[in-house]
Amino acid sequence: MFMSAREGEGTSSVAASFALMAARKSQKSAWLIDLDLRRNAMFAAFEAGFARDAGEPGRAFDASLKTDPPYSLTPKGLERGSANAENKLLTVHEIKGTRLLVSRFRNEELKRGQRVQLRTQPGWWKTVRRAADWVIVDAPALSRSPAGLAMASQMDGVVIVLEADSTDAEELIGLRREIEAHGGRVIGVVMNRMGADARFADRLAG
Template identity: 65%
Template sequence: MRDLRDQIDGVWHAASRLSSGSGGCCVMFIAAREGEGTSSVAASFALLAARKAQKSAWLLDLDLRRNAAFAAFEDGFARGVGRPGRAYDASLRTEPIYTVSSPVKGQSGADVANKLLSVHEIDRTRLLVSRFRNELLGHGQRVRLKSQPEWWSRVRQAADWVVIDAPAVTRSSAGLSFVSEADGVFIVVRADSTGPQEVAALRDEIAASGGRVAGLVLNRMGSDARFADRLAG
């Protein structure tokens, strides 16, 4: 993962123009296939949002099994930013945005399936980064994401910005399941390898799933990283 904060001004300005019906603004970053740099863009944007936030920004990594965003902050990928600190329960006193195939027992023997998603403060910032507690799952237990409008409403009340890092659609449909929750969706494209047909196909999938495409992020053009804040026809 790379720190791209000094290269995404266009994306920030495009996102700042989005309107939110209630509470904080929610944006999603998604790509057609893996290796496009989506997590770098999402984490870098989340750091910018946290710097400008009055309350906080939440970075929600939908790839629950990998926790790549949390791991990147643990590894210190961003200059001048601390490591993950105190953890908070991300259930927000409502049903979570996932289901587990069978009960998850805590040390007391109680079912803790609704408490598996946490958010951690990133030291010296107003950023909260999600982490899914996979270590509490038993062998064969499966996790599925689900629609939960009340959770999204509450997270918008808790944060000024909600930034969704979605896995590539070739790997998982998780992002498409939640595009309708975002005020705007940015498609991340490795511009030196991804064709316009793939971009157009993903744009159509997002629209068919109830999402609104807010722009195109052109990543890794040649040896550089350049960005556009609009989606070309």
Template identity: 40%
Template sequence: MIDLTSEMAALWSALGPAPARGGRMVLIVSALSGEGASTVSREYARLAAVRARRPVWLIDADLDQPGQQEAVAAAPDRFGTLSRPAFASPDGSCFFDVHPPAKSRDGRIVPPARLLTARSCLGGRLWVSRFAAEAIRVGQRVEASPDPAYWNALRPHAEIVVVDCPAAERSDTALVLAPLADAVVLVVAAESTGADEASALRQEIEAVGGRIAGVVLNRTAWKPPGFLSRLTG
């Protein structure tokens, strides 16, 4: 396993303290699949949970391939034991829509929020969400919603809400949620991703009103000349 503790500590310092009231929402995304955005999200959430005064939430926004709860459960030495599932919405709102709506066996419409659960670890300091992708049937689609209601409801219960978004190449979730976040962090595997791809994602996020707050170079110590300046300049 790659230890990202020092990188996450630097990111924690760069983002600064959370606001006194309401939690900060930090969205983490990469341009391409396999760059390690989920690992960075998970490790940052873990470090934040250890340092924060209030609980930290890790929202798995990959609605097609959720996997954060499984990854946390596979590392009990780092995260401890997961609690029993609980509903992940404080007020019944949700950050995604299901079309057509999901239905129960008796034909009743299932509110989207009922498909989102969370389990705690690290003594209740970290909550990790999971979308029930297995409940979606052929012909249904799930899409992130631009409605801020869910995030507004969750913020008072967290110091930091870390949102793990699927790669931009296969989903527009990051572009939908970026305007709602306080900060967006790009994850780049510099040995396999060109600066043009990452720069294009930055421009797309900024075009919709997102604020790029940092870049994490994952799985490499090599920094090509001019690479970081093209991303952060």
């Protein structure tokens, strides 16, 4: 999982770049999961042509993998669909010309006032690991959402992304402590020096 302390660090761009690299080295696929379910910024970025060497997202496939999904809805019940339709709101799309899969949450199926919340679901993550060679998770900045912390215990490792010459050491140490306190393991730090271009996906989320 890639995560930052605050917005604008370029986390989504770093995660997408790593995912594309992993997809090129995969025999099955690399799966890029966006934890910001309401914004779907990663899907939107690829749809807008974020990566020059990759196509647009293809058709949608059910990402529930016949397990309980890593989210819950309140209140329960959808306006249309079968009784288990709310378990199939997360889809996955193959990026044309690659072995990369990108997630999308179907917000258009929610009722007015209905909320979606991430939940720890070890069984789902275990199934995802079997389905792909690599699973790359893009978490929203901690300053905007605790989603990354909620999922930290399910990750093999967490990489902190920070903008070089901008984020101070105290913020980095604070985020690392938060991740570890939630059962996560920090395995590295990316010092992002790519400037505005590296924040393209993050800007789409805004």
